[in-house]
Amino acid sequence: MQFSELKNFLKQHKLRVTDCRLDVLQLFKSKKHALTSRVLEDELTGYDRVTLFRTLNTFIEAGIVHKIPDDSGVARYGVCDSKCDAEAHHHDHVHFKCDECGNVDCLPTHHVPRIEIPGYIIKDSNMILNGLCRACNG
Numbered sequence: 001m002q003f004s005e006l007k008n009f010l011k012q013h014k015l016r017v018t019d020c021r022l023d024v025l026q027l028f029k030s031k032k033h034a035l036t037s038r039v040l041e042d043e044l045t046g047y048d049r050v051t052l053f054r055t056l057n058t059f060i061e062a063g064i065v066h067k068i069p070d071d072s073g074v075a076r077y078g079v080c081d082s083k084c085d086a087e088a089h090h091h092d093h094v095h096f097k098c099d100e101c102g103n104v105d106c107l108p109t110h111h112v113p114r115i116e117i118p119g120y121i122i123k124d125s126n127m128i129l130n131g132l133c134r135a136c137n138g
């Protein structure tokens with residue numbers, strides 16, 4: 001993604017453009033997999049942990065990235081599709097976790113099946129599939 005595109009992207013989400021936001025956004029857009037905050041810290045050493053964490057939270061609130069539920073205790077973040085904004089996140093896509101390399105991918109074109117259970121109000125649903133990713137099963 002071009003620098004000017006990144007700037008416009010932030011503006012579209014009503015965010016002030018800062019160097020840290022541009023760098024974090026660039027990193028998210030350049031990676032095929034979901035990112036952990038550890039990866040952010042390792043790749044963007046010019047910023048302290050607090051600044052990166054704050055930027056991450058700003059992006060979650062703005063509907064740019066979402067936290068991926070994971071039982072490993074390591075929080076991972078994936079890029080949202082264009083339907084998300086500061087009002088709400090709108091996605092029900094499936095996530096895939098690779099047993100071999102440990103990468104987690106968003107699968108935006110695959111949706112969690114809608115389930116109706118009488119007497120229950122379902123607000124959110126998550127599905128993590130696991131197995132071998134494309135890179136690991138070749």
Ligand SMILES: [Zn+2]
Binds near residue numbers: 063064066081084091
């Ligand atoms: Zn979202």
Ligand SMILES: [Zn+2]
Binds near residue numbers: 103134135136
């Ligand atoms: Zn893999």
Ligand SMILES: [Zn+2]
Binds near residue numbers: 068
């Ligand atoms: Zn996702």
